[in-house]
Amino acid sequence: MLAEFDLIRRYLMPSQTPLPADGVALGGGDDAALLVPKAGHQLAVSVDTSVVDVHFPHDAPAFAVGHRSLAVALSDLAAMGADPRWCFMALTLDQRTFANDHAIHAWLEAFAKGFHTLCQRQATTLAGGDVTSGALTIGVTVMGEAPTGHALTRAGATPGDxxxxxxxxxxxxxxxxxxxxxxxxxxxxxxxxxxxxxxxxxxxxxxxxxxxxxxxxxxxxxxxxxxxxxxxxxxxxxxxxxxxxxxxxxxxxxxxxxxxxxxxxxxxxxxxxxxxxxxxxxxxxxxxxxxxxxxxxxxxxxxxxxxxxxxxxxxxxxxxxxxxx
Ligand SMILES: Nc1ncnc2c1ncn2[C@@H]1O[C@H](COP(=O)(O)OP(=O)(O)OP(=O)(O)O)[C@@H](O)[C@H]1O
Ligand SMILES: Cc1ncc(C[n+]2csc(CCOP(=O)(O)O)c2C)c(N)n1
Ligand SMILES: [Mg+2]
Structure with missing residues (x-):
């Protein structure tokens, strides 16, 4: 078994030192993150939950589970025309479903790699999260920015478009x-x-x-x-x-x-x-x-x-x- 805080430190938030360029004034490790949005922009915020055997198969590769759970959340920012900035991950995990400690570590390492690789490619900072025990579920909140008044919405279509x-x-x-x-x-x-x-x-x-x-x-x-x-x-x-x-x-x-x-x-x-x-x-x-x-x-x-x-x-x-x- 892997304790909650070891899991977070080892796989999810390896660095607790926020980079000013990320717009994170205070990152993981406190009760909430303090973020600094860009002036003249609106925040676009959305949450998506990925549940085992509902959104992805229980035997899906861990790398894909990490990638996918972030990708589907970021997709909502794409639809708003927003630039991604930050994300938060609520991970629910049942360690009893793994054969042994080695299998837990291997799964978490690949899961975190899938998640972090996409974070890096899309300039998104994991600014916090939550870890609980239960059936495998990944809730991802994403936050992005668009210049005020310029986000895309579902409501602007007119006949002839x-x-x-x-x-x-x-x-x-x-x-x-x-x-x-x-x-x-x-x-x-x-x-x-x-x-x-x-x-x-x-x-x-x-x-x-x-x-x-x-x-x-x-x-x-x-x-x-x-x-x-x-x-x-x-x-x-x-x-x-x-x-x-x-x-x-x-x-x-x-x-x-x-x-x-x-x-x-x-x-x-x-x-x-x-x-x-x-x-x-x-x-x-x-x-x-x-x-x-x-x-x-x-x-x-x-x-x-x-x-x-x-x-x-x-x-x-x-x-x-x-x-x-
Ligand atoms: N539990 C909830 N509480 C408040 N608002 C909710 C809740 N669930 C959904 N909504 C809102 O309802 C709308 C539709 O939600 P839905 O999850 O279907 O979003 P979507 O973008 O259509 O789907 P997807 O997340 O698959 O892209 C969104 O604006 C969402 O914020
Ligand atoms: C194992 C497995 N079975 C079925 C599906 C199909 N599926 C599940 S949720 C969803 C809509 C988007 O989700 P949401 O509306 O929650 O954002 C779709 C198309 C899947 N992805 N994996
Ligand atoms: Mg959507």
């Missing part, structure tokens, strides 16, 4: 389906999409001033488009033939399952944005510089609802539905 997505869709659900069939090669593009999603933070910032509304795709394209439509008070017409499908998705699952995964599977963590038609080319150029495609998949309308898709298609992931605990 184009609807576009970053990257490719269906890879999250496709990867989960492959994992459930026993695929374990982490180099497989679909498994990577499910277990090691990349939050589109640079894209979110690049889309500030170009997009009229944005949301990240966690529950599925149709479900998240539904949230955006509702917040903006618009309808949508989609062109199914233009959906960018994830690499290897159609060949692994077949056409129908691939389209279902792209429309309703969730776990993609791409950005769904609306933008005036005249901004599409600039947005595609800006994202092209990041190596990320932006594909137009439809247009907003003033007739509420969605046209262009079969009405019987599932609407995406919902906790407390059948299938979820």
């Amino acid at each position: 184009m609807i576009a997505v970053t990257g490719a869709l269906g890879g999250g659900a496709g990867g989960l389906a492959l994992w459930q069939r026993g695929e374990r090669d982490l180099q497989h593009p679909l498994l990577r999409r499910y277990l090691l999603p990349e939050p589109r933070l640079a894209a979110g910032v690049a889309l500030r001033g170009l997009a009229s509304a944005a949301i990240d795709i966690s529950d599925g394209l149709l479900a998240d488009l539904g949230h955006l439509r509702k917040a903006s008070g618009v309808g949508a017409t989609l062109d199914m033939t233009s959906l960018p499908l994830a690499e290897a998705l159609e060949s692994s699952l077949g056409r129908d399952a691939a389209c279902n995964a792209a429309l309703s599977g969730g776990d993609d963590y791409e950005l769904l944005v609306t933008l005036p038609a005249e901004n599409v080319a600039s947005a595609q150029r800006a994202l092209g510089k990041l190596g990320l495609p932006l594909t137009v998949i439809g247009q907003c309308s003033d007739t509420l609802g969605v046209k262009g898709i079969a009405p019987n298609l599932g609407t995406g992931w919902q906790h407390f539905n059948e299938g979820a605990p």
